[in-house]
Every structure is written in structure tokens, then in C-alpha cells.
Amino acid sequence: MPVFKTPFNGYSVKFSPFYESRIAVATAQNFGILGNGRLHVLDLNPGGPISEHIAFDTADGVYDVSWSESHDSLLVAAIADGSVKLYDLALPPTSNPIRSFHEHTREVHSADYNPVRRDSFLTSSWDDTSKLWTLDRPTSVRTFKEHAYCVYSSVWNPRHGDVFASASGDCTVRIWDVREPGSTMIIPAHDFEVLSCDWNKYDDCCIASASVDKSIRVWDVRSYRTPVSVLNGHGYAVRKVKFSPHRQGLLASCSYDMTVCLWDYMLEDALVGRYDHHTEFAVGIDMSVLVEGLLASTGWDELVYVWQHGMDPRAP
Amino acid sequence: MEKAINRQSILLHHLRPSSSAYSHESLLSASVCAAGDSASYQRTSVFGDDVVIVAAYRTAICKSKRGGFKDTYPDDLLAPVLKALIEKTNLNPSEVGDIVVGSVLAPGSQRASECRMAAFYAGFPETVPVRTVNRQCSSGLQAVADVAAAIRAGFYDIGIGAGLESMTVNPMSWEGSVNPRVKSFENAQNCLLPMGITSENVAQRFGVSREKQDQAAIESHRKAAAATASGKFKDEIIPVSTKIVDPKTGQEKPVTISVDDGIRPNTTQADLGKLKPVFKKDGTTTAGNSSQVSDGAGAVLLMKRSVALQKGLPILGVFRTFAAVGVDPAIMGVGPAVAIPAAVKAAGLELNDIDLFEINEAFASQFLYCRNKLGLDPEKINVKGGAIAIGHPLGATGARCVATLLHEMKRRGKDCRFGVISMCIGTGMGAAAVFERGDCVDELCNAKKVEGGVNLLSKDAR
Numbered sequence: 001m002p003v004f005k006t007p008f009n010g011y012s013v014k015f016s017p018f019y020e021s022r023i024a025v026a027t028a029q030n031f032g033i034l035g036n037g038r039l040h041v042l043d044l045n046p047g048g049p050i051s052e053h054i055a056f057d058t059a060d061g062v063y064d065v066s067w068s069e070s071h072d073s074l075l076v077a078a079i080a081d082g083s084v085k086l087y088d089l090a091l092p093p094t095s096n097p098i099r100s101f102h103e104h105t106r107e108v109h110s111a112d113y114n115p116v117r118r119d120s121f122l123t124s125s126w127d128d129t130s131k132l133w134t135l136d137r138p139t140s141v142r143t144f145k146e147h148a149y150c151v152y153s154s155v156w157n158p159r160h161g162d163v164f165a166s167a168s169g170d171c172t173v174r175i176w177d178v179r180e181p182g183s184t185m186i187i188p189a190h191d192f193e194v195l196s197c198d199w200n201k202y203d204d205c206c207i208a209s210a211s212v213d214k215s216i217r218v219w220d221v222r223s224y225r226t227p228v229s230v231l232n233g234h235g236y237a238v239r240k241v242k243f244s245p246h247r248q249g250l251l252a253s254c255s256y257d258m259t260v261c262l263w264d265y266m267l268e269d270a271l272v273g274r275y276d277h278h279t280e281f282a283v284g285i286d287m288s289v290l291v292e293g294l295l296a297s298t299g300w301d302e303l304v305y306v307w308q309h310g311m312d313p314r315a316p
Numbered sequence: 317m318e319k320a321i322n323r324q325s326i327l328l329h330h331l332r333p334s335s336s337a338y339s340h341e342s343l344l345s346a347s348v349c350a351a352g353d354s355a356s357y358q359r360t361s362v363f364g365d366d367v368v369i370v371a372a373y374r375t376a377i378c379k380s381k382r383g384g385f386k387d388t389y390p391d392d393l394l395a396p397v398l399k400a401l402i403e404k405t406n407l408n409p410s411e412v413g414d415i416v417v418g419s420v421l422a423p424g425s426q427r428a429s430e431c432r433m434a435a436f437y438a439g440f441p442e443t444v445p446v447r448t449v450n451r452q453c454s455s456g457l458q459a460v461a462d463v464a465a466a467i468r469a470g471f472y473d474i475g476i477g478a479g480l481e482s483m484t485v486n487p488m489s490w491e492g493s494v495n496p497r498v499k500s501f502e503n504a505q506n507c508l509l510p511m512g513i514t515s516e517n518v519a520q521r522f523g524v525s526r527e528k529q530d531q532a533a534i535e536s537h538r539k540a541a542a543a544t545a546s547g548k549f550k551d552e553i554i555p556v557s558t559k560i561v562d563p564k565t566g567q568e569k570p571v572t573i574s575v576d577d578g579i580r581p582n583t584t585q586a587d588l589g590k591l592k593p594v595f596k597k598d599g600t601t602t603a604g605n606s607s608q609v610s611d612g613a614g615a616v617l618l619m620k621r622s623v624a625l626q627k628g629l630p631i632l633g634v635f636r637t638f639a640a641v642g643v644d645p646a647i648m649g650v651g652p653a654v655a656i657p658a659a660v661k662a663a664g665l666e667l668n669d670i671d672l673f674e675i676n677e678a679f680a681s682q683f684l685y686c687r688n689k690l691g692l693d694p695e696k697i698n699v700k701g702g703a704i705a706i707g708h709p710l711g712a713t714g715a716r717c718v719a720t721l722l723h724e725m726k727r728r729g730k731d732c733r734f735g736v737i738s739m740c741i742g743t744g745m746g747a748a749a750v751f752e753r754g755d756c757v758d759e760l761c762n763a764k765k766v767e768g769g770v771n772l773l774s775k776d777a778r
Contacts, residue, residue: 033327034320051628055364080323107323126326150326169329195330212330237330256331 004050010298018072020290028061037062070118078108110153116161124151159204167197202248210238254282364622372719374614377707380483384573385611391434397615398438413472418455418479419711421486454747456714461638478615479715506645512595515679526600529680530588540701541581552719605680610707614715631754637662649682651746652738659748676739677702
């Protein structure tokens with residue numbers, strides 16, 4: 001299975017929703033603490049190595065990236081200097097980024113393109129806010145400020161174009177409807193910081209949260225007093241969680257324990273796979289929408305792996 | 317700095333949830349890098365703008381007038397190696413920005429035309445330009461350096477540096493008369509000395525004995541024969557299909573030449589001792605301890621690293637530095653002794669950082685002088701034999717050495733990080749270039765065992 005070495009430390013990896021062989025990788029120098037960033041767009045070549053399609057340099061680390069759901073060449077990058085930048089792969093690097101939005105006052109930690117409405121995207125930042133943007137406006141449409149600490153991720157509901165969830169270091173997950181003035185639901189999901197959350201792709205009421213408490217919890221938003229399931233198995237904080245686009249119960253996670261885990265929360269033995277191919281914190285994980293079972297991960301070991309579930313990511 | 321401290325503290329809280337959540341104790345402080353600023357260690361490929369070599373090939377090197385290429389047109393030597401670069405890398409030939417060919421003895425304009433024709437034979441479209449370069453014996457290396465410089469300057473992203481010489485077709489000669497003015501300029505006068513005399517001068521002035529020279533020649537043949545026998549040249553030699561004419565019957569025979577034909581594995585000290593000095597009655601330079609007169613070609617494909625990565629091409633080596641330095645024309649063979657330190661210094665390295673050398677054996681006398689002068693380990697020099705055994709097709713030698721060096725560095729693995737190519741140049745010059753293994757800064761590398769007592773810091777920190 002192919003592997004790609006990035007010059008900087010990996011922060012996030014995302015499969016293109018348009019091309020099964022294309023991925024975007026967000027990287028930051030010096031573990032994202034100080035220095036530059038670089039956004040890579042990589043092409044998987046059948047039977048060959050991963051090749052770089054294009055790369056964009058940034059003045060500060062790139063913490064996350066999201067593909068546009070409406071244009072195959074458009075990317076949104078979350079930059080550590082608080083900016084949100086739009087890149088168009090069809091244009092040469094000198095014409096990029098095509099937009100740069102400076103509103104967040106601290107590091108932007110996630111970006112998520114709306115898969116239903118396809119015209120807007122969300123960002124969340126360590127300035128405790130999430131922001132809603134559309135491509136045609138020079139400023140954000142709305143700022144969602146309720147969390148009391150860093151917002152690490154905010155993700156759109158896959159069914160309802162107005163609903164999203166946000167995960168924060170204030171130990172809560174909040175559900176929002178952009179038509180409502182405030183959050184519609186506050187889930188006290190964990191006793192420690194929540195670093196990531198994701199919606200189930202087959203059940204629009206089901207959400208997973210990942211926390212510094214090393215666990216992943218699966219919630220039904222209609223009755224969030226107790227979690228539907230608690231997935232224990234990571235040895236350190238869980239950095240990201242992602243539901244499978246192909247199987248209802250399946251989710252992938254990556255953690256500071258350097259492993260990538262696959263879970264089926266509906267099974268009694270929920271842990272269905274553990275990959276320890278990274279030699280540093282595993283911080284980026286994605287599952288391909290176009291190829292079932294294809295996974296990609298990146299980490300602070302400056303490596304990007306792409307592999308089929310069940311195979312050894314390191315196998316040549 | 318404050319920003320970095322904040323970022324670090326947020327990330328640390330992901331790992332230490334129990335510690336007081338909002339304390340701002342600083343664990344970061346700026347300090348001078350203990351590893352110093354030595355260029356060799358600092359250099360990274362992060363920006364993808366350095367010049368890398370993705371392919372380097374050569375023809376076999378054959379004895380002129382008697383060897384495998386005696387009936388081959390020069391352009392038919394160059395075309396196969398140019399073609400191989402394109403075929404083995406699947407590169408679109410129209411993307412090549414320039415082809416620079418080092419060539420020495422042939423008439424300038426005719427050779428330039430032949431090279432242009434060779435490019436067409438090799439399948440290059442008319443849009444790809446071709447030129448020649450002549451820096452005597454280092455023309456091939458100069459061609460590679462010129463291409464590297466042009467890529468670095470941004471003239472183009474992909475280029476080919478090559479070398480071509482058929483000493484069968486173009487023997488050494490001087491056309492027309494010599495300007496009588498040279499008599500009043502000693503250095504200019506010395507430019508007219510036959511190379512063999514300069515070798516005698518080196519041997520005499522620096523006391524290199526006949527015995528040692530013959531010994532070096534035997535070593536060269538032995539190493540080249542061993543390398544050929546173990547197939548070490550297979551990766552770099554492109555077989556050339558050509559014809560050979562029987563001198564007696566005049567019959568033409570199609571052949572494929574894929575082995576150097578000048579190597580004599582059974583050379584002994586006694587055999588060499590019987591040879592008479594060629595250039596001076598009581599001299600030491602013989603046909604046996606001088607480079608052979610040969611035909612051959614070589615070609616090197618260079619490009620910007622970012623382009624190579626984009627195309628998914630393996631990086632064989634990195635072109636680091638090049639230096640050409642002038643010396644006394646009467647002892648032109650000392651060139652490498654001056655040029656090597658210059659190139660190595662420009663790369664931010666020291667001589668003992670270099671793991672492999674290709675130093676052209678124009679003559680055993682000058683080769684031994686340079687080796688001893690620089691105090692180099694004989695085990696690191698010309699490990700697959702040199703020009704005494706393989707041959708010295710003047711313009712092609714530099715490109716030949718790039719192929720030989722980089723393929724050997726690839727074979728030797730990670731411990732062989734830096735290599736140097738150098739040669740002396742008629743009329744008193746030396747040229748040298750420093751190459752680095754391609755994957756030292758790219759490929760994944762598992763930690764390897766360190767022997768005790770090694771100082772891991774760069775020399776700046778000592």
C-alpha cells in the first residue's frame with residue numbers, strides 16, 4: 001500500500017468526493033507549534049507510488065482541509081494564523097489562494113463543507129467560535145459563539161443542510177440549527193475535552209464524540225442522557241472520529257496513542273481493527289466515499305498512508 | 317513565541333488532562349540550535365526547488381579504432397542514451413527544456429549538428445533545443461552542471477546533460493599554425509604540451525614512481541573487471557545496436573555492444589613493466605598506465621525536485637555543487653587536487669564527509685598525486701575502475717562518471733550519502749562536482765545503530 005512522506009507534520013487528510021484517487025493533506029511545520037504550513041494534493045497511482053499533484057505553501061500551519069462538494073477543484077483550508085483560505089487546483093499556485101478570510105482571532109482547527117447545500121462551509125477555531133461561510137460573501141454569514149473553550153471541530157449533518165454539531169474543549173458537544181439563534185442542544189458528552197465529533201451517515205440522529213478521556217461515545221440526540229455506546233481502547237486522547245460512508249455501525253478513529261482504530265459500535269466486541277503503522281501521534285483519518293473500505297491517515301511522523309481495510313498499511 | 321507557548325499548552329492538555337486545565341507554565345524557550353548551521357545537515361528538500369537526477373545512463377566505452385564502436389557514427393552513440401532516458405522514465409520528450417552535450421575533439425559546428433540529429437533519432441520533437449559545450453576532458457560534467465545551473469536559474473525545469481566522443485572519428489589534432497606569440501607567454505606555451513608530457517611533469521615534480529603508476533593501472537583493471545563480472549555496470553549501460561566491419565574482409569556484421577571492451581583483467585606488473593615510455597625516453601608514462609583512447613556517450617536527466625515528485629520519478633541523486641579551477645598548464649593533471657576541495661567546500665562539507673569518489677584516471681601519475689595530496693582513502697575512489705581500464709572518451713567521461721557514481725551510491729545504500737566526480741582538464745584546469753544520494757532526505761529511514769563514541773553533532777557544534 002502506498003505511503004507519502006510530507007516535509008512537515010501531518011494534521012489532516014481528506015479524500016476527494018469527486019475522484020477516488022485524489023486526497024488532500026494538511027501539514028504544519030514543527031508539529032504545528034511554530035512555522036509554516038503546506039497543503040498537499042496527492043494522486044494515488046494504481047500499483048505505483050503516491051505522486052504530488054500540487055502543493056500550496058502557507059505562512060502558518062494548516063490544521064485542516066475540506067473538499068468542496070460542488071467543485072472538484074476547490075479546497076478550504078483551516079490555517080493556524082486564524083485565516084480560512086480557499087484554493088482552486090485548476091489555477092496555478094501563483095493565483096492561489098483565491099480567497100483568504102481573516103475573522104477568527106485564533107487558530108482555525110477544522111473546516112467542513114456542507115454536503116447537502118453544497119454552497120457553504122463551516123470552520124471552528126480555538127477562539128471558541130464556529131463560523132458559517134458561503135463562497136460569494138467576503139465575510140462570514142454567522143458566528144456561533146457559545147462554547148467556553150476551543151472549538152476543535154464542527155461538522156454538518158449529512159441529511160439536514162441547516163444542522164451541524166460542534167465539539168469543544170469545554171467538554172460539550174453542541175447541536176446547532178443555523179436558522180435558530182442559539183444552539184438547540186448541549187450534550188455534556190465527556191468529563192474532559194472533546195476533540196472531535198461526527199454524524200452517522202445512515203442515522204441523522206446518531207453522533208459520535210471523541211475525547212481526551214481516551215473514549216469515543218456514540219449518542220442518540222433524541223435521548224442524550226446516556227450514550228448509546230462507549231468505545232474504550234485507545235491509550236491516549238482520541239484526536240478524530242469519522243463514521244463510515246458505507247456501513248452504518250462502522251467508525252474510524254485516530255489517537256495520540258499513535259494508532260488508528262476501526263469500530264462497529266453495534267457489535268458487542270466493538271473494536272474491529274487496530275493499525276499501529278504511525279510512529280508519532282496519529283491526527284488525521286478519513287474514509288473514502290467512492291471506494292468502500294479505503295482508508296487514509298496522517299500523523300506527526302510526516303507520513304500519509306492510504307490502505308484498504310484489512311491490509312497492512314505498511315506492506316509495500 | 318507566546319503563540320507557540322499557547323499552542324503547545326493546548327496540545328499538552330490533550331495529553332495531560334489531569335493537570336490543572338488552564339495553567340500557562342511555559343515549557344518552551346528559544347535556544348541556539350546545538351547542531352550548528354552546517355549546510356550539509358541543514359539542507360532539506362522542503363521547498364522542492366533543488367536539482368535532482370532521475371536517470372543517468374551511458375553506452376559501453378570501447379577502444380577507438382579497434383573496439384566495438386569503430387564503425388559507429390557519433391550520433392548513433394548519443395541517440396540510444398538519450399532515448400533510454402525518455403523510455404526508462406516515461407517522460408514526455410517535449411517537456412525537456414534543453415539538451416546540453418559535452419564534446420571535445422569534433423569540429424564544433426559539425427558536432428552541434430550531429431547532436432541535434434541524435435536528438436531526432438532518439439525521438440525528441442523539433443521543439444527541444446540542443447547545444448554543445450567544450451571544457452575539454454570535463455565537458456560531460458560541465459554539461460550536467462550547466463543544465464543544473466539553468467534549472468536553478470529557472471530557465472526550464474527539465475534538462476539533459478550529456479557527453480559524446482568518438483575518438484575513432486575525431487583523433488586529437490591541431491588545425492592551422494600556432495601563433496608565434498606563445499613563445500613569450502610560458503603558460504600559453506605550456507597549453508600546447510602533449511598531455512603525456514604534463515603527466516611526466518607531474519610524475520617528476522612530485523615523485524610518482526613508475527612502479528606505483530603501474531600498480532594503480534593494475535588496480536584499475538582489476539576493479540573494473542570485477543565490477544563487470546558481477547554485473548555492476550548493467551544498471552548504467554544501455555546496449556547499442558550497431559555494426560562492425562571486418563578490417564580484412566570488409567564484411568559488415570550487426571552487433572549489440574553492452575560491455576566495456578578496454579578492460580584487461582589479467583594485467584600484471586610484469587606486463588606493464590615491459591612497456592616503453594611514450595612521451596619521454598627516461599619517463600614513466602606508458603600506454604599501460606594512461607587512460608585509453610575510446611568511443612562512448614553518456615546522458616543524465618535532471619529536473620527540479622518538485623517536478624520529479626509530481627511525476628513520481630525516483631530520485632537517483634541530488635546535484636549539489638560544481639567548481640572549475642585553473643592550475644599550471646604544465647602540470648594540468650593536478651586539477652582535481654584543487655577542484656575537489658573547492659566543490660566540497662561550496663557544498664558545506666569536508667573531504668571526509670564524502671563517501672565515494674570518481675576521479676578520472678587521465679594518467680596514473682596525476683591520479684596518484686591527487687589521491688595522495690588530498691589524503692583520500694583508496695577504498696573510496698573509482699571503486700568500479702577508472703579511465704585506465706574503462707577508457708576516456710574525452711567529452712563523454714563526465715556523463716559516464718555520473719552514471720557510474722550514482723548507480724554505485726544507490727547500490728551502497730544510505731551509508732553512502734555524498735559522492736564527488738572530478739577530472740583534470742587539458743591546458744591546466746580541474747573540475748569537480750558534489751552529488752548527494754537522492755533519498756537521504758526523503759525516504760523513510762528507520763533508526764540505525766550508532767557505534768559508541770560517535771559525535772552526532774555537526775562539525776559546527778564541535
